[in-house]
């Protein structure tokens with residue numbers, strides 16, 4: 001009895017692998033909060049069960065995280081591991097971008113304009129960005145272990161297109177996520193040229209207090 | 224006046240109480256406001272100080288490095304710079320990473336969050352920041368907690384000020400005389416006092432008191448602690464499982480001390496008035512009652528005859544004058560007494576009494592009086608033989624005896640005339656038996672002179688002979704003289720006759736002669752008829768007698784003498800001569816017999832005319 005079920009499982013997996021290779025598929029994701037509200041800036045990504053799928057896929061050449069009016073833009077930037085990220089400064093004042101996150105620790109001391117070189121992100125995980133000058137400035141770079149990622153819009157929706165058919169673990173990440181993205185995984189089996197599959201995530205949030213921002217920025221100073 | 228002052232005292236005291244109570248209420252409300260403001264200001268202050276560290280990039284770097292030693296020294300450094308009492312770093316799930324109170328416990332992440340219930344409150348908060356009153360190691364702190372942003376919230380920074388005795392003292396210092404006690408609710412032992420400005424005795428009384436919890440917030444209540452009244456107000460602070468209460472207290476007594484000073488003054492005035500009233504009463508008693516008592520005592524003494532008693536009241540008022548008058552009265556009485564005594568000496572006490580007791584008036588009354596005259600027969604000769612001082616002594620000695628004798632017989636000495644004594648019987652007091660008493664006195668005077676002569680003869684002094692004349696007659700008795708100088712005496716023919724009879728004693732050789740009038744009234748005595756005489760200045764012949772003694776049969780020779788005298792009266796000259804010769808021979812010292820012998824012999828030679836009635840004419844004085 002036990003042996004027969006194992007054999008069935010093996011057969012099923014083998015069949016799915018065949019399917020993936022056959023053609024592209026689309027995955028529609030929807031992320032809501034525990035209170036049912038759409039979650040924006042959530043990173044939805046699909047990790048293929050077969051690592052071979054990733055072979056040959058290159059990271060994007062350049063991604064910018066801009067600094068405008070003493071805020072990072074965008075708030076969340078998802079990248080495939082190995083991506084170089086630029087932190088151009090569009091403000092006339094200096095910023096001091098840093099991260100103490102496990103996935104990437106770096107510091108670009110006070111600078112204006114474009115830094116000399118981009119920061120290379122090669123370890124999966126979240127990287128919280130801060131500015132030493134402006135405590136409230138905060139943004140995230142989420143380094144995905146898969147090149148198949150997207151971020152939700154204001155409706156909490158996002159789509160992954162041109163996914164090779166096959167088995168995937170679809171995961172979500174968001175700054176307010178309590179716990180690790182690995183724990184959010186949903187198994188999805190995509191067949192080529194089939195109708196888009198829909199994946200729904202309900203996020204368990206954590207408190208994410210923000211540093212207090214001075215009510216006015218017109219009074220000079222560095223805040 | 225006393226009632227008014229007493230009333231004022233109590234009214235002021237009452238008003239003071241109310242006023243003090245209101246003042247304290249106002250002050251406590253004000254202190255409560257200061258207390259709350261202080262907590263709010265300190266809370267903001269702490270929050271700022273925590274944020275400062277939270278935004279310190281170097282600290283973020285240190286935190287990212289997970290180097291707890293560096294973090295601890297950074298916390299210490301910040302704590303000292305901020306003049307805080309505690310700093311901590313805690314994980315987001317509420318474990319202590321490192322804290323300045325326990326520097327050796329670093330990297331021990333199982334220390335739970337310092338304040339129970341606080342972690343949940345942080346997690347519920349919008350900003351991750353919190354102010355709280357918390358207890359760490361039995362000490363109470365005001366705490367501020369902020370997240371450490373790196374830039375995500377990655378830890379909690381805790382900073383705190385100790386709330387202790389210093390805090391209580393500083394609060395107390397902002398409101399003078401307000402005692403500040405800080406209590407915290409502990410699960411086990413209820414309210415526990417952890418800081419107070421109260422002295423230890425009062426503090427221990429406060430700790431564990433049940434009624435603290437029932438005190439309504441922000442309202443004043445009277446609490447009695449160790450016998451002192453405290454207006455108290457409970458001001459709650461902090462929140463959660465272990466709220467605190469600041470007990471603000473003001474001693475009512477102390478507040479009243481100013482009023483007490485005033486009331487002491489009032490009380491002093493009140494007591495002073497009381498004292499003055501008492502003093503006035505005492506002075507009145509002293510200046511009125513006491514002199515009156517003295518005068519009363521004086522009056523008693525005077526009444527008892529102590530005229531020499533004088534009262535001493537040294538006052539210038541009416542009582543003083545009364546005392547002077549009283550003393551003058553005493554002097555007057557004493558003078559009168561002295562006069563009376565002198566009178567009693569100069570005259571007889573009876574006369575003096577008569578004089579003093581009766582209305583003194585000139586003139587007198589007709590009454591029967593027996594007058595006794597006595598003088599010393601050979602006085603003139605005696606004076607030549609004796610020194611004048613001895614004469615006076617002798618005379619006084621005799622007068623004293625004579626006076627004594629006369630008084631013994633109820634007579635009074637009317638006056639002394641030279642060596643003579645004039646005594647009255649039956650005047651001034653009309654005592655019965657005056658004549659008999661006079662005769663008795665005369666006999667005793669003879670006895671007395673004989674007695675005295677015994678002494679004189681022994682002393683070599685010449686003996687004295689006296690003559691006594693006694694006559695009873697109607698005389699005028701009373702005060703005679705001028706208006707300013709009166710003598711009680713008797714005047715009249717009878718007085719002169721008594722004097723004549725006295726002077727006849729020498730002639731008859733007898734010591735005592737009484738008139739027939741006296742003899743008639745004193746029949747109890749034995750008499751010898753001496754003669755029937757006519758004295759100068761008096762027409763009426765009078766029969767005179769010699770008293771012999773109380774026994775009528777004293778002289779055995781009387782019957783013979785009686786016969787001789789009858790013979791003489793009946794002109795039987797020879798028989799009379801015969802009889803008198805016999806008598807004279809029998810008693811050669813009797814001058815009387817010799818005298819009659821001579822007289823009858825003369826009459827026998829020259830018989831008188833027929834009108835002769837046996838009356839002998841005494842022409843001489």
Ligand SMILES: [Cu+2]
Nearest residue numbers: 095096131134
């Ligand atoms: Cu900046």
